[in-house]
Amino acid sequence: MPRRPTIALDADGVLVDFHHGYAEAWRRAFGARPAERDPLAYWPMDRWAVERLEGEARRHFWRYFDEEFWLHLPALPGAVEACHRLHDAGFDLVCVSALDAAWQSARLRNLRALGFPIERVIATGHHAGERSPKADAIAELMPEAFVDDYLPYLRGVPDAVHRALVLRAPNGSPNEGPELVLAHTTHDDLTDFVDHWLARDAR
Known part of the structure; x- marks a missing residue:
């Protein structure tokens, strides 16, 4: 296969x-x-x-x-459906989250209970710095795309990976300034990313 x-x-x-x-x-x-x-x-x-x-x-x-x-965190509006659209289009989904490893299992159980078609969570921990705490995990995984809502977490992610930034709430957002060049695309939410990604694949 x-x-x-x-x-x-x-x-x-x-x-x-x-x-x-x-x-x-x-x-x-x-x-x-x-x-x-x-x-x-x-x-x-x-x-x-x-x-x-x-x-x-x-x-x-x-x-x-x-x-x-x-x-017990609730799903964001449209997020479960958006993930099913990706999964049905042939993509495996992996959650890469900057939380402590102690909560990795709880995060996966939460996502599965909400109906997300996600079988794996990678907990990277959190630290500030010039390189994203997620960069090594993304480099090892080498997905086609990585979607995050925090611009500094795109630092160090390989150029071969499509870096998509969800902008969401604007007030006080860190998602602005010169580092926006790190994002290949920006989106209002996950549904907007999926619309873009699947339309691109359809061309």
């Missing part, structure tokens, strides 16, 4: 709604879901009307980014 071509997909902001999870973690930690402050904010702490936490309050909040958190 010939190997099916692969497309690598980020999770948070591409497949699943981390912002919703953030608000739910706040509710679990402090007893009330925060009100929405800016629906167009890129970062969840700007989208929700929450205070900036320090010290023990911050540590208390981050304890709620636990297995329950990673198991």
Whole structure:
């Protein structure tokens, strides 16, 4: 059997709604879901009307980014259908996510429970720097395309891989400036990428 071509997909902001999870973690930690402050904010702490936490309050909040958190993130609108369109068109889908390896299994279980046709998650961990924490995994995987919503995570990804950037919420977004040249294409969401990709393959 010939190997099916692969497309690598980020999770948070591409497949699943981390912002919703953030608000739910706040509710679990402090007893009330925060009100929405800016629906167009890129970062969840700007989208929700929450205070900036320090010290023990911050540590208390981050304890709620636990297995329950990673198991119950909802799919973004249209994302499951978009993935099925890619899968039905002959692509294998792999999730490449900058989360700790401890949550890799929970992420896969979450995606499978939501109905995503994804059988593999690669957890790369997160670090800032000149090279994306995902670059080595993408170089080893060598998919036809890699889709992410965070411009710095395109750094160091091989040129042979089509780098697609989901722009999503514009307010406070890091997806701007000279480094936009790292993206071969930009898209409003995953559905927009899939429309582009499948139309390109049809030509």
